[in-house]
Amino acid sequence: MDFHLTKEQLLVQKMYREFAENEVKPLAAEIDEEERFPMETVEKMAKLGMMGIYFPKEYGGAGGDVLSYAMCVEELAKVCGTTAVVVSAHTSLCAAPIFENGTEEQKKKYLPELCSGRKIGAFGLTEPGAGTDAQGQQTTAVLDESGENYILNGSKCFITNGNVASIFVVIAVTGKITDKRGRSLKEISAFIVEAGDPGFSQGKHEKKMGIRGSSTCDLIFEDCIIPKDRMLGKKGDGFKIAMKTLDGGRIGIASQALGLGEGAVAEAVKYTQERVQFGKRISQFQNTQFQLADMHTRMEAAKYLVYSAAMKKQNHEPYSMDAAMAKLFAAEAASDVTRRAVQLFGGYGYTREYPVERMMRDAKITEIYEGTSEVQRMVISSHLGVK
Amino acid sequence: MKILVTVKQVPDTSGKVAVNPDGTLDRASMQTIINPDDLNAVEAALKLKDELGCKVVAFTMGPPPAEGMLRELMAMGVDEGVLITAREFGGSDTYATSQIIAAGIDTYGIDDDDIILAGRQAIDGDTAQVGPQIAEKLHLPQVAYAGEITKNGNELTVKRILEDGYMTIKVKTPCMITCIKELNEPRYLSVGGAFEAYSKPLVTMTYETLKDHPLIDKSTIGLAGSPTNILTSFTPPQKGAGMMLEGAGKETTDKLAGILAAKHII
Numbered sequence: 238m239d240f241h242l243t244k245e246q247l248l249v250q251k252m253y254r255e256f257a258e259n260e261v262k263p264l265a266a267e268i269d270e271e272e273r274f275p276m277e278t279v280e281k282m283a284k285l286g287m288m289g290i291y292f293p294k295e296y297g298g299a300g301g302d303v304l305s306y307a308m309c310v311e312e313l314a315k316v317c318g319t320t321a322v323v324v325s326a327h328t329s330l331c332a333a334p335i336f337e338n339g340t341e342e343q344k345k346k347y348l349p350e351l352c353s354g355r356k357i358g359a360f361g362l363t364e365p366g367a368g369t370d371a372q373g374q375q376t377t378a379v380l381d382e383s384g385e386n387y388i389l390n391g392s393k394c395f396i397t398n399g400n401v402a403s404i405f406v407v408i409a410v411t412g413k414i415t416d417k418r419g420r421s422l423k424e425i426s427a428f429i430v431e432a433g434d435p436g437f438s439q440g441k442h443e444k445k446m447g448i449r450g451s452s453t454c455d456l457i458f459e460d461c462i463i464p465k466d467r468m469l470g471k472k473g474d475g476f477k478i479a480m481k482t483l484d485g486g487r488i489g490i491a492s493q494a495l496g497l498g499e500g501a502v503a504e505a506v507k508y509t510q511e512r513v514q515f516g517k518r519i520s521q522f523q524n525t526q527f528q529l530a531d532m533h534t535r536m537e538a539a540k541y542l543v544y545s546a547a548m549k550k551q552n553h554e555p556y557s558m559d560a561a562m563a564k565l566f567a568a569e570a571a572s573d574v575t576r577r578a579v580q581l582f583g584g585y586g587y588t589r590e591y592p593v594e595r596m597m598r599d600a601k602i603t604e605i606y607e608g609t610s611e612v613q614r615m616v617i618s619s620h621l622g623v624k
Numbered sequence: 625m626k627i628l629v630t631v632k633q634v635p636d637t638s639g640k641v642a643v644n645p646d647g648t649l650d651r652a653s654m655q656t657i658i659n660p661d662d663l664n665a666v667e668a669a670l671k672l673k674d675e676l677g678c679k680v681v682a683f684t685m686g687p688p689p690a691e692g693m694l695r696e697l698m699a700m701g702v703d704e705g706v707l708i709t710a711r712e713f714g715g716s717d718t719y720a721t722s723q724i725i726a727a728g729i730d731t732y733g734i735d736d737d738d739i740i741l742a743g744r745q746a747i748d749g750d751t752a753q754v755g756p757q758i759a760e761k762l763h764l765p766q767v768a769y770a771g772e773i774t775k776n777g778n779e780l781t782v783k784r785i786l787e788d789g790y791m792t793i794k795v796k797t798p799c800m801i802t803c804i805k806e807l808n809e810p811r812y813l814s815v816g817g818a819f820e821a822y823s824k825p826l827v828t829m830t831y832e833t834l835k836d837h838p839l840i841d842k843s844t845i846g847l848a849g850s851p852t853n854i855l856t857s858f859t860p861p862q863k864g865a866g867m868m869l870e871g872a873g874k875e876t877t878d879k880l881a882g883i884l885a886a887k888h889i890i
Contacts, residue, residue: 248699248818256812286815299815309815 240541242304249305253312256285265317268450269595272442274401275450278320283354288327291551292336297349303551307492307543314496315503316592318599319450321496325489326397327351330607331358334406334482335429338470343429347404359402360486361393361430361456362479369612371408371479374425376458378409380465387411387428387465389436389458397606399454400439403432406482407456408475425475429467436461447598484557486607488550491543491563494571494603498536501571501578501596505529508591509581519581528581532574539567558620565613568603575600625737625797626679627669628729629702630758631662633686633693634748647854649748658693661743663810665803668773669741670701670811676775679703681732685713685725691826698821699813705824706732710831715847718749722757723844727837728829730762737778740800744769752802759800761839766800767793771807 242250260281268275282288290306292298306328314321332351335343350356367373376391389409396405412424430437440455470478506529509520519525542563549556575597579586586593604610635641635654642650669680682697684690685708694705708728716724729740740762742755752768759766771785780799784791785806795801813821834840843849867883869876884890 244695244822245818248696248813248821249815251696252699252813252815252818284814285812286817290815294816300819301815305815305819 240544245301246305246308249301250308250312252285253287253309256281256287257312257316261313261320262316265319265592266589266595268317268319270449270589272444272449274452275317275320275323276401279323279354279357279401282324286352287324288354288357289332289348289352290328292332292348292352296336296344297352299352303488304544304547307488307547310489310492311496311499311543314493314599315500317450318493318497318596318602319448321493322397322448322451322490323357325486325493326360327358327402329486329489330360330397330482331402331404331406333485334360334427334469334478335404337481338427338474338478339429340466342466343469347429351404356404357398357402358404358406359396359398359456360482361396361405361407362483363393363395364391365394369609372423372425372476374408374410374423376407376409378411378426378428381462385465386462387468389428389430389461389463391458392440393456394440395443395453395606396456398452399456400442400452402452405430405432405456406469406478407458408479409458411472411475414473424473425479426472427469427475427478428463429469430456430458430461430463434461434463445602447595447600447602449598483607484560485550487560487564487613488543488546488556490603490607491539491546491560491567494564494567494600495536495539495543497596497600497603498532498539498567498571498574501575501593501600502529502532502536504591504593504596505532505578505581508585512583512585525581528577532577535570535574539563539570542566558617561608561613561616561620564603564608565610565617568600568610571600571603572597625676625739626681626735627672628681628683628732628734628738628740629662629665629669629697630683630725630729630740630742630755631666631693631697632659632684632743632746632748632754633657633690634659634746637747641859643857647857649857656689656693658696659743659746659748661745661747661803661805663743664805664807665741665743665801666697666700666702667808667810668770668801668803669739671808672739672773672775673701673703681706683725683728683732684708685716685721685728694826695821695824696813698824699817700811701814701817703824705826706829707826708829708834712831712842712846715850716845717850717852718751718753718757719851720845720849722754722761723839723849724834725754726758726761727834727839729758730839731829731834731837732827734762734764734798736798738798739775739780740764740798742800742802744802744804755800755802762800764798764800765795766802767795768802770801770803773801773803773807 286299289298290301294300310321310325378387378389407428407430410423411426414424436459438457443453512519546559546563578593633656636657642653644650680702681704682702683706745752767782769784770782772783774781778797
């Protein structure tokens with residue numbers, strides 16, 4: 238295995254670091270406190286090609302690769318979990334399924350808008366009654382009498398980028414099918430919905446524990462009419478598209494978790510060398526040294542899993558299990574490492590004066606969204622053939 | 625029309641500065657960055673490119689790893705890089721450096737509507753000499769300390785920012801302008817730019833390329849061609865922290881007078 242970054246990857250990594258430090262870090266505490274979406278940062282990232290990193294130039298993308306995208310999310314998350322997930326959800330959950338499943342017309346219509354950042358993307362799968370059990374979809378899409386339009390009814394919840402997005406990939410039930418064993422199953426399809434489509438509305442901002450600047454809301458479909466050419470992939474492909482989209486999304490969230498953990502280690506290394514107790518810098522105590530060594534080691538291990546999954550996706554190798562392992566490991570490592578960072582900071586770590594409490598709150602979501610850690614274990618064990 | 629920008633890789637002075645026994649900088653052991661003022665020159669060139677669609681070429685003299693800096697500039701939008709590199713050029717002071725870069729620029733070719741931009745000065749030597757010396761050796765008009773540049777046909781209007789005011793000067797192309805940080809805010813390299821950077825053209829000029837140019841002679845280049853002799857390099861002692869008094873009234877001036885008197889200055 239080659240663990241060396243290419244010259245191009247080293248260049249973009251340098252830019253991401255400077256950008257994160259100069260443009261993202263100064264806003265991180267404020268957007269968390271005010272629960273404000275960082276639109277000004279999105280505009281800056283758009284200019285630099287960060288909203289369409291691994292899509293080809295012919296669709297308005299930057300012509301980069303999947304690892305460069307993962308590194309972007311990682312570097313942003315080192316200083317701000319919110320900004321990182323904006324890029325991740327937009328890229329992995331909206332632009333990617335359109336790029337991978339869309340018709341040429343759909344790709345030409347939507348990808349330049351998404352990659353240029355003129356429009357933000359989101360993905361609607363989760364419903365109040367269909368979280369981990371994605372088959373439990375209640376939202377329906379029915380062809381109207383003219384046979385030209387689909388009518389969507391139902392609602393989606395916890396949609397990342399929900400209130401700021403204008404292009405949505407939405408999963409809905411289009412009928413019933415019978416599987417090989419004769420069981421009746423829901424036929425699930427994917428659609429592209431645009432903000433402003435009649436009968437479509439976005440709900441109120443969800444107040445969250447972490448990633449508080451990220452826009453999270455319900456999507457509501459009340460006889461929402463969309464032309465039938467908005468179907469993404471073939472009728473009945475929806476579940477497959479959703480699962481494949483989540484495989485890719487997990488690389489983004491694993492990168493976010495990786496960045497959050499690494500950011501917390503960096504803060505802890507700095508702080509423990511400044512804080513004096515008992516006449517010594519607390520970094521001189523062996524407990525601190527061992528904690529930091531363990532924290533760094535966990536994040537480095539996470540990094541190799543995340544980068545490996547990104548490279549497999551780039552090389553069109555199977556990566557579903559790799560993405561699940563990367564997300565499982567990175568998310569649990571991030572939660573553990575950020576919690577330990579707060580402990581090393583002591584009382585100050587519990588205050589909002591320092592960023593580690595925010596990192597700890599932000600890290601928790603990485604164990605939950607785009608498949609909980611339990612779902613990742615289900616995915617991994619099923620790849621092992623365990624029944 | 626094209627814009628030529630001279631750039632330099634300099635030691636990152638936020639890290640550790642190392643000096644060779646002969647007093648020159650031990651560049652090999654130090655992290656490098658693109659000289660900050662040069663980035664303002666590059667940004668000025670790229671702004672003109674955005675406006676006029678002209679080609680931007682970055683010139684540098686340095687060891688082969690300086691290619692990395694040129695690629696980074698290409699990722700920002702520079703179209704082509706010229707790397708002037710040879711053992712014979714090593715140890716050059718500002719006189720010898722400007723001799724070599726002027727020969728490189730002249731060999732590359734300057735048209736009547738071209739502009740040459742340079743950063744005001746490099747943070748390693750702080751001489752602010754190389755840009756003006758290149759202009760002299762190429763017999764080009766020069767305007768130093770540009771804080772604003774506007775182009776109108778083959779005429780540029782440049783606002784020079786000086787310590788005690790500013791001066792607006794009109795100059796015809798081809799010309800040399802040295803840029804200061806107040807001129808603009810350098811852009812970040814872009815993701816798309818990074819993935820194109822290594823496929824953009826890079827010209828390497830060696831001693832062989834330039835040896836027949838009238839400016840190049842063994843006595844005018846390298847350590848032997850450098851009139852500057854470094855006696856010693858050292859880190860200057862830190863000045864004590866200054867004291868700021870704020871206020872406009874007599875109370876403040878009395879306080880100032882009191883402090884000066886206490887120190888037996890007045």
